Amino acid sequence: MPFFALWVDVLGERLSNFQARWESNDLIDMMFLGCAAAYADVVVAERKATNYLNTVWNGRQDRTCPVVCTLAEAVDRLDEQG
Numbered sequence: 001m002p003f004f005a006l007w008v009d010v011l012g013e014r015l016s017n018f019q020a021r022w023e024s025n026d027l028i029d030m031m032f033l034g035c036a037a038a039y040a041d042v043v044v045a046e047r048k049a050t051n052y053l054n055t056v057w058n059g060r061q062d063r064t065c066p067v068v069c070t071l072a073e074a075v076d077r078l079d080e081q082g
Contacts, residue, residue, distance in 0.1 A: 002038035009056040010034050023048075037065045041081060042074045 010030050014020070029049045037043045037053050045053065045067055053067040066077045 003035045006038050006053075006056060007031060007034040010052050013052050013056050020048075033067070037067055040065050042077045043067045044071060044074045045069065 007030065014026070014030060026048070029045065030052065033043055033045045033049050033053060037057070043053070043065055047069050050067050050069050057065070057067065068074050068077060
């Protein structure tokens with residue numbers, strides 16, 4: 001299942017950043033946005049979640065979903081995909 005592999009990688013990336021402060025919704029964001037990123041065409045997320053997801057996606061062979069910060073970027077990515 002693509003979600004579990006991505007979620008473990010994102011969680012590992014987040015935990016390796018000792019200096020970052022946890023917000024109340026960080027774990028929920030990682031779980032739901034990671035699930036969306038594993039199966040969706042485009043995911044729009046806040047900057048912190050976007051950075052973590054893109055860091056993990058860039059190291060994977062099966063990257064299929066762009067994760068962006070703005071709706072304009074999402075529309076551009078969807079236009080590129082057809």
